[in-house]
Amino acid sequence: MPGRLEGQVAIVTGSSSGNGRAIAIAFAKEGATILCSDLRPGALAAGYEKDLDVPTHEAIRKAGGKAEYHQADASKAADVEALVARAVALYGRLDVMVNNAGIFTELHSILDETEEQYDRTMNVNAKGVWLGCKYAIGQMMKQTPRADGTRGRIVNIASIAGLVGLALEPAYCASKGAVVSLTRQLGVDFAPHRINVNAICPGFLATAMVRPFLEDKATNEALHALTPYPRVGTAEDVARSALFLASDDAEWIAGTMLTLDGAFTAR
C-alpha cells in the first residue's frame, strides 16, 4: 500500500530533537522525502530519544527512507529562503512545510523576563514560523499543483500556550499566540489556492524542552494533576497529528488548531 505522503517532499524545521525528529521520521515512513533542518544535526542531549547519537536524517536513511540535512536558523530570513531553495534544488518541489523549531527560556514572571529573552523567543517561535510560511507558500504558489489540484500543506507547531495563559511563560505564550493568529490569517488567504495552513497546539510533552519540569517532583505532579489524561504527551503523539494535517485526510481543514493536550485546556 502506498504511504500517506508517498512521493511528497517535506521540510521539517527543528528536526534534530523531540517533535521535529519524530515528525520527520513519521513522514519518511509514509513515503515522504525529508529535508531535515536545524541549527545542528545532532539531537539535544536532554532528549528522550533512544538513539540520540544518530542524526535524524541518518536514522531515516537507516530505516530505508529518503532524507538530507540542511543547516538553517529558523529565525533568519536568508537561512529559511535558502532552505526552501535547497529542497527545490534537491527534489524539484515542496509539498509540506512543518514549522516546528522553537525555544523556551525558563519559567519567570514578566517582571523578571529580560528584553533579550523576549526578543529571542519571538524571533524563533513567532518570526521563525512567519518566515517558514512566507518562503514555503511562495514556492507552493509557483510550482505545478499536485494531480488533485492541491498545492501544499503547512503545519505550524504552536502550543496550548497560544490558547490559554500558562503561569510564568509570558514571552512563550505571546510567541505561540502569534503562531495561532498567523495560522488563522494564512488559512484565510491561501485556502482559495488549496494551500492548507494549520497548527497543532500540544500540551506538555516528554522532550528535551520539558525535561527539567518532568524531573522536578513538584512540577511533575502539578502537570499530571492539570492533565486529565493519565500520561504526559510524547513527540510521537505530535508526529501522528502532524501526519494527519499533512495528509489528504485533512484536505478541507484550513486555518485551524488541533489541540493535543490530554484535555488540559478542556477543563
Ligand SMILES: NC(=O)c1ccc[n+]([C@@H]2O[C@H](COP(=O)([O-])OP(=O)(O)OC[C@H]3O[C@@H](n4cnc5c(N)ncnc54)[C@H](O)[C@@H]3O)[C@@H](O)[C@H]2O)c1
Ligand atoms: N515539549 C513540549 O511540551 C511542547 C509543547 C507544546 C509545543 N511545543 C513546541 O514544539 C516545538 C518543538 O519542541 P520540542 O519539545 O521538540 O523541543 P526540543 O527542545 O526537544 O527541540 C527543539 C529543536 O528545535 C531546534 N531549534 C531551536 N532553535 C532553532 C532555530 N533558531 N533554528 C532551527 N532550529 C532550532 C533545536 O536545536 C531542537 O533540535 C517547539 O515549537 C515547541 O515550542 C513543545
